[in-house]
Amino acid sequence: MPPAHLAGWMMVGSGMAHATVNAIFKAGGSDKMSGRAMIDGSSALLVLPLAFVVPWPTGAGWWLAASLAAHLVYLTCLVRAFSLADMSAVYPVMRGSAPVIAAVASVMVLGDAITPAIVLGIAGVTIGTVLVAARNAPPLHALGWALATGATIAAYTVIDARGVRAAPATISYVVWDFMATGIGIGGFFALRRGREFVAAARTQWRAGLGAGALSIVSYGLALGAYRMGNLARLAALRETSIVFGLVIAVVFLHERVNRTRAAGAALIALGAGVLIILG
Template sequence: MPEIAALLMIVSGAIHASVNAVLKSGPDKLASRALIDMSGGLLALPAIFFFPAPDGAWGWLLGSFVVHGVYFLALVKAFEVADMSASYPVMRGTAPVFAAMGAVAFLGDALTLPVAIGMGLVTTGIVLSMIGKNLTAPALFWSLLTGIAVATYTVLDAGGVRAAPTTMSYIAWAFFVLGFGIGAAFGAWRGRAFVTYAQTHWKSCATAGAAGVVSYGLAMFAYATGDVPRLAPLRESSILFALVIAVLFLGERPDRYKIVGGVVIFAGVVTLLLSR
């Protein structure tokens, strides 16, 4: 049902913002990312024994693995050099546009006029919310690279979840492969510092890892039944939750552009919910 898929994406976006807040608040963001991913992989491990391997979708999964590695690295770098309220709108604002174009070109998804309008409103609202933020060139680069990576893995995972024998088989194997593979690589990169960091931060990162599994799992369930151009912008409603979190819990100051941007994003979400 289109309505159920849309609801899954909004819930996914809200949870996703919380996961990124944990990452942003951590003193060692690369170690935090490794812990979060490995926790998600550990949670997915039992599931791979209950669902068939994603035969027919291995190519999609391999591509997603490579792009997720780029995404996680770019995300960490962006949060290291900029406030969440500045970098998050850039990375999430560019993602739905590129994802929609990729889904239309490679998956044959439909892009209707109402969906295009709703997508445009969400992206415009996100861009408005970043006005007044002085992003340095490195911060802008890493934020844009994150957005492009998000769009790319969105298309790859949408293709993979549709090509797999069952939705759950792709979801389970994706979290296991991505979580352990990328998490272990980042952990090895940090070396002993990762072990020390894990001893004091494993609880918050494990919680974020579990939330991440739920968040992106819901998104992949939605992509299995709905078109990416309509659904991807709905997940970017996470920017509304991210801005609230940044203000209330990370001590970042709100301004009028964030308020106006939030209103425009909300209008885009409503348009997408009403579109067919």
């Protein structure tokens, strides 16, 4: 399989795992900050043994620091958005607003090429996302947080794509990225919640551990793909998570879907197909 096609399918797998992580997060207790601390802390614990054997990410240190800052803002916005509205309302907004921003930034920062097929595929994903969100638009206070989440997704996507390309090996950047996020952000969130975090951990640690493992799969696949291919194309492909997230929201979270949102999901899938085959 050509590297570009392999990278594309890696992003689809990443999107599926990412939607599952967010469904677990949304379905958890009402204390979203504690839930996020458990997920990120679990990821750090799971990759900790690898930190002793993988090479130090020489050349990527500043990118890791920038990624940590971007993820702190991202997770803060994510927690607020999920606390204020249904997953099916805010998830498409936050994920769908990111590809266009990331595509522009990838050209300006990374020098990646934009072909007509990539533009067509991104357009399909973006328009499909608008349709998914249109009939179940979140309230304005939740919409603002969802859009802010999308902007920070684009920011950390570009930062991490640059960082993983600068590191000596993909696994090196993956391990230290999860270590930094888990210890820095997971620890910060846990300290902020204090006793509430301890109480939540007693009942939700299994879900947190499972979601933490899936987070490694999801973003590990994404980082590996970013090292191999065009970021604009790959960032849009990861938004197939919207389709998986919509299915999960309906089947497992018992949220409602209408024809417009179903049509939007189909358009997202069509755009992804263009990106995989022609991008």
